[in-house]
Amino acid sequence: MEETLEEHAKSPAATFIFLIVVAFQFFSIYIENKKKKGSSNAADVELRAEIKQLLKEASSFSQPSTFAQAAKLRRTAAAKEKELAKNQEMREKDMKYSYDLFLKVLTVLKVCTYFALILWFWRFPVAAISEQLVQPFGKLLSWGAGGPSNENVMVGVIPWLIVSTRVGKFLCRKVFN
Secondary structure (H helix, E strand, O other): OHHHHHHHHHOOHHHHHHHHHHHHHHHHHHHHHHHHHOOOOHHHHHHHHHHHHHHHHHHHOOOHHHHHHHHHHHHHHHHHHHHHHHHHHHHHHHHHHHHHHHHHHHHHHHHHHHHHHHHHHOOOOOEEEEOOOOHHHHHHHOOOOOOOEOOEEEEOHHHHHHHHHHHHHHHHHHHHO
């Protein structure tokens, strides 16, 4: 039993699982942040500049005799604003579809990987932690890995995935915020 405890203490399984979980969390939060930010197009920037210039010219015509010119410039600016809104809506729709597709593929890959890890490490402890550190949660953490051994709690793969997911989300939020 001493040999197996040393093997589990030296086993990179816990670190390996944690790094996989953190990588999935990192990619999903990165894709969500990219989806929220969006992107600006050179044509949109040019349209905004034209709209701003037209409105500036229209405001410079303040005489009653130049009212028709100012109204025409304002109508042209309004048409360009509609064109800009249409372009942005189309681009956002395309981006939303592509990012949603990436997130769905990532979720399917995450589920398959977690399932493979559970099958691979089922009934084998992933890590050994001192019983004093996890006093009230020892049996919960050792679910699927057997009971305690030499005052150490053997951590199962499912509890380790849950803990790793929570810690990974916390770390990724700190990195991206």
